[in-house]
Amino acid sequence: DAMVIQNPRYQVTQFGKPVTLSCSQTLNHNVMYWYQQKSSQAPKLLFHYYDKDFNNEADTPDNFQSRRPNTSFCFLDIRSPGLGDAAMYLCATSRGPPRTGLSTDTQYFGPGTRLTVL
């Protein structure tokens, strides 16, 4: 059974047209992450939530936003996609120990959403 689910698997949008990617999890994990992975590159962390606490990476563009309305769901909003935002977007979750050693837990990844910008 899928534990980290991402919808849609493939998303096509137009330059400048806002798009939202969805992630849900059945693991009841505290922490949810969004990564961007461009072709032939390693995943790059955009941001993560520990419960409702949002943590943005310093070099994540303002064009990328996230929402986590409840434990199970997390959304990635790209306000004005550019051609350079075409990538695979990976969602991951981890259990997250009590507010120390946050990232020592194993992260489990979803299948990803491949975003194409026309």
Add this chain to the structure above:
Amino acid sequence: AQKVTQAQTEISVVEKEDVTLDCVYETRDTTYYLFWYKQPPSGELVFLIRRNSFDEQNEISGRYSWNFQKSTSSFNFTITASQVVDSAVYFCALSEGLSGNTPLVFGKGTRLSVIA
């Protein structure tokens, strides 16, 4: 600063050959965690193993084995008797533990092609 180096960009082997994927890491922390993930063509990152810095025991899981050596800061991954289904990109990753909000740092990955 933490860093993970996977020097092998691409490896190609014939089925049933053994293959070792190299991973060298850098960290200033004494407590850290190392991971290997597999990314098949479908795109999902599949967790393979997690090892903490205090546990240098090598591990074997079926055809997979891992060799962790702190003296050389390496965490190499060996696939024995490779199969076509092993074809994927393999990522080594590092996380500095017990120091708060640190991200998982990935190497650039090694693309393994197993030819029938």
